[in-house]
Amino acid sequence: MANKYDGLARIIIQNVGGKSNVISLTHCVTRLRFKLKDENKANTEILKKTDGIVTVMKSGGQYQVVIGNHVPDVFEVVNKIGGFSSLENENNDSKEKMNFGSSLIDIISGIFAPTLGVLAATGMIKGILALLVYFNVLSSDGGTYQLLYTVSDGFFHYLPIMLGYSAAKKFKVNLFTGLALGGALMYMDDVLKLASMTPIATYFAGTDFVQNVYAKFLGIPILLPASGYASSVIPIILAVWMASKIEKMWKKIVPDVVKTFLVPMLTLAIATPLTFLIIGPIASLLTSVITVATNGIYNFSPIIAGVFLGALWQVLVIFGLHWGVVPIAMVNLSTLGYDPILSLIFAASFAQTAVVLAIIFKTKDKKLKSIAIPAFISGIFGVTEPAIYGVTLPKKKPFFISCIAAAIGGAIIGGLKINGYIIGGLGVFGIPSYINDKTNDITGMLWMLFALAISMIIAFILTMITYKDDKEDELKDEDKTVGVTKGIIASPLKGDIKELSEVNDEAFSNSALGKGVAIIPSEGKLISPADGVLKTIFPTGHAVGIKTDFGAEILIHIGMDTVKLNGKYFTKKIKQGEHVKKGQVLIEFDLEALKREGYSMITPIIITNSSEYLDLIYETNKKIDFGENLITLL
Incomplete structure (x- = not known):
């Protein structure tokens, strides 16, 4: 059954260089993230101009096609049509090289992106529970609270197991090997807590790098x-990376007949001790170093840190580099129980949204407003790419205003030292993240609301004062529909109007030949859509080209692949070069015979010089009769 994103998916696949050019495909909240063999094969400009695509970015070794909120639906169709789910294994030996920064961002986004949706969801449950306890709706001792708290806290507590799975996918190791290593870290952690064991030795006592010894492995202390390892991030990622190297070695050695169970057994037999004896201690020390360093910078001047991160956050989002901050927040939450870093950027999406709201009030441009309204709604829920790429960044000044307002919000948040206690949702769903769920103290949330309000007010007022439509945008609505109308194309057929993307021919469906519509005819007659000169009429009679008296160049192609009939079933009523009148019959064709022969009769009507016009206005998914207005050219 056809999907409404089929046409868009085919355009995307074709213009990233085809399936053969794709190494892998993932997605995040708003973007399709391709890794391409050769980015030069991608038609970036065509993708940017395609309806349904916000923009295209190249960052972190990834070719990012920004879709918007419905990216999961588009991803599913692109993946299905392109068959990309199998590409990770097919391209496992790809020699593509990325610099260290690009590789790091690629690894972080690949590992954390699959977990963040559920991590945010469970964090939101925890925040709501804290609110319900604060307002005495629930008791923290009651069964309802305890049951919901198990999932809200459980996911983050057992995060090493979840990351073991996603890291295994990223490093292309047996998925259950990654789960097993995460389970081992948590098993050791939980068993020690349940047994209330006392360390037999302690290293680095009195510092931020304390390591305890509870037992020994072959006489070697297990640090x-x-x-503990609960909620930890770095140990499991390094452990799975190491396991991927070990597994690869065993796959070359172990006979195929016993690979299924012997490779995982030998991999885990080596990887588990190495994880606890080497990887774990080193990773936990690295975790402590990151915590001390980031919080040292924060403590030096939380206000300066807030200004810096607040101002730059939307820029990081544009290039997909914001993923580098996520692990730092997770490290802080697992070691400190709170995080001050992500708090500093929380005002950025609200500042961006307030700027868009001001533009909605100020602009007289209908098209801009039609983009800005859904972008504003999306921004409320923390997804700002539609606002950035569709509204503020093209206008430049509004984008800078949003950065200034976000910097001010970040300074207030830093000055008040507002901490986050969970990885919560985006936008308004993230507000409960600033409730201390251990004490059910909502003071942090109230101060955060104050900081958000200041940031949004500044963004809104500055935009209202400074924003002006471009000269092109300042045309009144009646000017746009009358004074700038360059011509009207009448319907050359009777039938059902369809989107051009529904044509099963990429030359038409991706608008490479020009913009337009398609009609599935219900009668076998083609008339002239306007007064003009018949520049082209194919000998086969299946297609015509007309240049109208007002300058539009029209191509009409009756059916798909009908050229193969060499004129059978087509009767030409006029000769090339003649001047034609609107409504004059150009071609008659045997519609029923063509259908019996198995030909698709969807007929593209293309304005081949559509780039010379500001816009084309038309309606689809409705019936139309001969001579009725089909396309208005602006």
Whole structure:
């Protein structure tokens, strides 16, 4: 059954260089993230101009096609049509090289992106529970609270197992090997807590790098961080990376007949001790270093940190580099129980949204307003790419205003030292993240609301004062529909109007030949859509080209692949070069015979010089009769 995103999916696949050019495909909240063999094969400009695509970015070794909120639906169709789910294994030996920064961002986004949706969802549940307890709707001792708290806290507590799975996918190791290593870290952690064991030795006591010894492996001390491995991030990622190297070695050695169970067994037999004896201690020390360093910078001047991160956050989002901050927040939450870093950028999406709201009030441009309204709604829920790419960045000044307002919001948040206690949702769904769920104290949330309000007010007022439509935008609505109308194309057929993307021919469906519509005819007659000169009429009679008296160049192609009939079933009523009148019959064709022969009769009507016009106005998915207005050219 056809999907409404089929046409868009085919355009995307074709213009990233085809399936053969794709190494892998993932997606995040708003973007399709391709890794391409050769980015030079991608038709970036065509993709940017395609309806349904916000923009295209190249960052972190990824070719990012920004779609918007419905990216999961588009991803599903692109993946299905392109068959990209199998590409990771097919391209496993790809020699593509990325610099260290690009590789790091690629790894972080690949591992964390699949978990963030559920991580945010469980964090939101925890925030709502804290609110319900604060307002005495629920008791923290009651069964309802306890049951919901198990999932809200459980996902983050057992995060090493979840990351073990996503890291295994990223490093292309057996998925259950990654789960097993995460389970081992948590098993050791939980068993020690249940047994209330006392360390037999302690290293780095009195510092931020404390390591305890509870047992020995072949006489070697097993070091465990004082905070344990619950909710940890770095140890499991490094452990799975190491396991991927070990597994690859065993796959070359172990006979195929016993690979299924022997490779995982030998991999885990080596990887598990190495994880606890080497990887775990080193990773936990690295975690402590990151915590001390980031919080040292924050403590030096939380206000300066807020200004810096607040101002730059939307820029990081544009290039997909914001993923580098996510692990830092997770490290802070797992070691400190709170995070001050992501708090500093929380005002950025609200500032961006307030700027868009001001533009909605100020602009007289209908097209801009039609983009801005859904972008504003999306921004309320924390997804700002539609606002950035569709509204503020093209206008430049509004984008800078949003950065200034976000910097001011970040300074207030830093000055008030507002901490986040969970990885919550985006936008308004993230507000409960600033409730201390351990004490059910909502003070942080109230101060955050104050900071957001200041940031939004500044963004809104500055935009209202400074924003002006471009000269092209300042045309009144009646000017746009009358004074700038360059011509009207009448319907050359009777039938059902369809989107051009529904034509099963990429030359038409991706608008490479020009913009327009398609009609599925119900009668076998083609008339002239306007007064003009018949520049082209194919000998086969299946297609005509007309240049109208007002300058539009029209191509009409009756059916798909009908050229193969060499004129059978087509009767030409006029000769090339003649001047034709609107409504004059150009071609008659045997519609029923063509259908019996198995030909698709969807007929593209293309304005081949559509780039010379500001816009084409038309309606689809409705019936139309001969001579009725089909396309208005602006």
